[in-house]
Amino acid sequence: MVVVVAVLSLASMGLVARAFDLQVVRKEFYQTQGDARFLREVPIAVSRGTIFDRNGEPLAVSTPVMSIWANPSEVLESEDRIxxxxxxxGADPAQIKDYLQQRAGREFVYLRRQMSPDAAQAVLDLGIPGVNGQREFRxxxxxxxxxxHILGFTNIDDHGQEGLELAFDDWLAGKPGAKRVIRDRMGHVVEDVEQVRAPQPGRNITLSIDRRIQFLAYNELKNTIEKSExxxxxxxxxxxxxxEVLAMVSWPTYNPNALRTSTAEQRRNRAMTDVVEPGSTIKPILMAxxxxxGKYTPTSPLIDTGNGNFYYMTHTIRxxxxxxxxxxxxxxxxSSNIGAAKIAMxxxxxxxxxxxxxxxxxxxTNSGFPGEAAGYMKVGRDWRPLEKAxxxxxxxxxxxxxxxxxxxxxxxxQGVMHSPSFVKGAEGDTRQIIDPTIAQKLVQMLESTTQPGGTAAPYAWIANYAVAxxxxxxxxxxxxSYAKNNYSAAFAGLVPASHPRMAAVVIIDxxxxxxxxxxxxSAPVFAKVMDGALRLLDVPPDNIGRWYVGGPLQGNSGLVGTKPPEAPVVEDAPVEDFTP
Structure with a gap:
C-alpha cells in the first residue's frame, strides 16, 4: 500500500506540474499553436462602386456571388466524394482529382469562381470535408x-482592366476588410472573434455619358456598317x-458580360486608340x-480652282x-482640294x-482614358512645300x-477648347484657341456645306434645325502608299448651327x-443621331425664318419643317497615290 500510495502521489504531483507548465509557464506558446490551427484571418469582400450615366441610370453594378475553395489534403482524404x-x-472528376493532388501541399485553392449564391450553397450542402465558400462580387x-468600349471591364478579382473601369479603379474598388474567425476541423466558421479592419466600399461615379444618346449612336452606327459592309x-x-463626352461608340463591339466570347479586335475603342487621316474635315482648321x-474673309479673296486639276511640284491635286x-x-x-492647297501656299x-x-x-486630348493615342503630325519646320499643300x-x-x-x-x-471629360461636372483645362469672331465665321462657312450644292446636302439635314x-x-x-479602293468616310458637324450645343464625328472605315x-x-448617321439627341435634350429649333446663312432661300424652303430642295451630292476628291 505504501508503494502504491507513493506511486500515485508521484503521478499526481507530475500531473500537477505538467498542468502548471501548460497553463502558466508555456501558456502563450500553446495558445498560439492552437490559434494557428483554428483561428484564421479572412477577408471581408466589398462591393465595387456603381457607375451611373449623367441621368442616374446604372451602367455598371456589382452583384454578390460565391466562390468555392478547398483544402486539397482534406478533400483527398474523402476521395470517394470527389x-x-x-x-x-460542373467539372470532370478526374481533372478535379489531378488538380488537388498537384496542390496537395497548399491549404487553399479555388475550385470554382463566382457562382450564383444558390448554386454555391448546393455545393456546400454536400458537406464534403475541406470544401468551403467565400463571398465575392461580380x-x-x-x-x-x-x-x-467606354466602361471596359474588370477581371475575376474585380479589378479594372480596360476603359473607365481601369481609369477609375482606385476610386471604384474600395478596400476589403478583414476579421478573425475560429474554424472547426471541417473548415466551417464556428465563431467570429474580432474585426481586424473595417471594409470600405467603393465609391460611385457619375459619367457624362447619356445612355439614350449612346444607344442612338450605337444603333445607327451598327445599321450603317452592316448596310455598307x-x-x-x-x-x-x-x-x-x-x-463632356455624351456618347462614344465603336463597331465591332463585344458584350462585357460574356467576355470570353470576345476578341481583342472587338474590344478596341477605336475612337481613342485608332488614328485616321482626317481628309477634308481638316479644311475648317486651315481656314481658321x-x-x-486678316487677308481672308468668308467671301474674299476669290480663288481660281481652274478645271479641277492643279499640277504642283510633280503632283496633281484634283x-x-x-x-x-x-x-x-x-x-x-x-470641298475643293485645289482651293485649300492654294490657300495653304x-x-x-x-x-x-x-x-x-x-x-x-x-x-x-488629356481625357485620362487609358491607351488614348496622340495622333501624329510632323514638326512644322520639316514640312516640305508639297506636304504643306x-x-x-x-x-x-x-x-x-x-x-x-x-x-x-x-x-x-467660340474658340474655347475644353479637355474632353467622361465625368459629369468635371472641370478640365480650358483655353482660348482662336478669336470668337473667327469661330463664328467658321460655323457660318460650315453651314454652307449642308445647303444645296454642299457636299453634305441633303443627307446631313435635320428637320427644324440648322446644321454646320x-x-x-x-x-x-x-x-x-494609299490604297485605291479602301476609303475612310467621315462627317464632322455642329448642331444647332445658330448656337452649337453638340459636336459629333462619324467615321466609317x-x-x-x-x-x-x-x-x-457618314452624314446620314450624324443626322439621325443628332435629330434624336436634340429632342432628348430639349434643344429648341433654330431654323424659324432662316434655313441658311443670310436668311431663307426663295420658295417654300424657309418654312418650318420643310425639307430643303434635293441637290446633287458633290463630294471630296480623294487624293491620288502619294507617300509623304
Missing part, C-alpha cells in the same frame, strides 16, 4: 455592348460648352489659320468638278502648324476621332457596298 463535388461545380453591365466605324458626341491673318473661281466659303462648301508655315497644334492635332486637305497627318470631335467643339464654343459640318473622304494609307463618300455614308 465525383459528387465535380458534378456540383461586375454586371446592364447596357451590355452599347457601352462596353464596312470593316468598322466609330462615333463621338461632345457637349460643346463643357467638353487663313482668317486669322477636285471632283471644275469649280472655277470660289470664295473661301465656296472652298468649304464644295499663301500662309506662313509656322502659323499653319501652330493652328493645327492649337486645335489638338499631334497631341493627346496636301496637309491642307487632310493627308500627311492623323488623329483620333475624339481629337477631331474636340476640334469641332472648339469651333462651336464638313464631309471627308480619304484614301487609307496601306503598305507605304472601308465601306464596300454602295457609296464610300462621307456625305453619303
Amino acid at each position: 465525383p459528387a463535388l465535380a458534378k456540383a461545380i 461586375r454586371f453591365y446592364p447596357s451590355g455592348p452599347v457601352t462596353s 464596312a470593316d468598322s466605324g466609330t462615333m463621338v458626341v461632345l457637349d460643346v460648352s463643357t467638353g 489659320a487663313a482668317l486669322s491673318t 477636285d471632283t468638278h471644275a469649280w472655277g473661281v470660289l470664295t473661301p466659303t465656296g472652298v468649304i462648301q464644295k 499663301t500662309l506662313d508655315t509656322g502659323l499653319m502648324y501652330d493652328t493645327y497644334r492649337a486645335f489638338g492635332f499631334g497631341s493627346s 496636301i496637309m491642307a486637305y487632310g493627308y500627311g497627318l492623323n488623329a483620333t476621332p475624339l481629337q477631331l470631335a474636340n476640334a469641332y467643339a472648339t469651333i462651336g464654343n 459640318g464638313k464631309t471627308g473622304t480619304a484614301h487609307k494609307a496601306m503598305n507605304g 472601308n465601306p464596300r457596298k454602295g457609296s464610300y463618300y462621307g456625305g453619303l455614308v
